[in-house]
Amino acid sequence: MIAIGSDHGGYELKQEIIRYFEENHIEYKDFGCDSLVSCDYPNYGKQVAQAVVEGTCEKGIVICGTGIGISIAANKVKGIRAALCHDCFSAEATRAHNDANVLALGGRVVGPGLALKIVETFLNTEFSKEERHTRRINQLECE
Ligand code: RB5
Numbered sequence: 001m002i003a004i005g006s007d008h009g010g011y012e013l014k015q016e017i018i019r020y021f022e023e024n025h026i027e028y029k030d031f032g033c034d035s036l037v038s039c040d041y042p043n044y045g046k047q048v049a050q051a052v053v054e055g056t057c058e059k060g061i062v063i064c065g066t067g068i069g070i071s072i073a074a075n076k077v078k079g080i081r082a083a084l085c086h087d088c089f090s091a092e093a094t095r096a097h098n099d100a101n102v103l104a105l106g107g108r109v110v111g112p113g114l115a116l117k118i119v120e121t122f123l124n125t126e127f128s129k130e131e132r133h134t135r136r137i138n139q140l141e142c143e
Helices: 008-023 041-054 068-075 088-098 112-124 131-140
Strands: 002-006 028-030 059-064 082-084 102-106
Touching: 002 008, 002 041, 008 028, 008 059, 008 102, 008 112, 041 059, 041 068, 041 102, 059 068, 059 112, 068 082, 068 102, 082 088, 088 112, 088 131, 102 112
Parallel strands: 002 028, 002 059, 059 102, 082 102
Antiparallel strands: none
């Protein structure tokens, strides 16, 4: 199950990704928002992040205009490693090296074609489980 959420700046891209999920029979939970009406990205970033740390969803996707605000919001939740990716190389590397559990996208930065390739790459790349990457991920957590 993939958690997905956006503010108004990411709404249109969120709907494109949901269309892709439905076409490809990928289970998802949509945390909103539900329209282009202006709203606050921290609310949606945190709800998606919470679903991932609680384990009801295995990964999350968060989208705002730039992807920056909502990635900061998600990263405030303990246990979240949210990665803002606007290219496939970064999406692959952040799964393999950082075991990122949330993908952040900027709906005003990337078009839907590239965004869907980034989503596919993120969802289909496994963590490498190499000792040096596990060690560094463990060093990210602070009390
Ligand atoms: C909303 O206008 C915009 O600030 C928001 O979507 C996001 O880009 C914040 O980081």
